[in-house]
Amino acid sequence: MGAEGDLAETRLARGCRCFAIWVDGALGGYGWLSTGPEWIGELQLEISPRPGEAYIWNCVTVPAQRRKGIFRSLLLGISEHMRKEGLQRLWIGSVDIPAETALGPAGFTPVLHFTVLHLAALHLTRVTGGDPSLAKERTDVLAVQPGLSIRPTRRRRH
Helix, strand or coil: CHHHHHHHHHHHHCCCEEEEEEECCEEEEEEEEECCCEEECCCCEEECCCCCEEEEEEEEECHHHCCCCHHHHHHHHHHHHHHHCCCCEEEECCCCCHHHHHCCCCCCCCCCEEEEEEECCEEEEEEECCCHHHHHHHHHHHCCCCEEEEEECCCCCC
């Protein structure tokens, strides 16, 4: 987990779960899952999954295993495991990277699009799009509406 390795114990203590993919006996990638509130540093907001929902976050593929489907396999594995546990919805945030193409095939549907800009100590966020039928869900879980917001940047380790 690199610079965040010291956070694993704290995350597990508050009920977060870590899922991993092993390739030939070595770690290929991992991701965290929370059913409680979590800070999304890239978006500078908190997500609060409702009962029966969870948030997948901090997914990492080991550099030597990238572009081999590890992320997609991780998402499918977490989704299947959580479905068996009775969860109805999983939330995930993504950034515009090649791995983002794994989200659709893994069953995820875009709810909102965030454009983020950091300027000095300010965090500018433009929220657009999203499925109108999910407006209440996204407002309950993310407490954000489409539009532009400007606020001071907050640093939080979680």
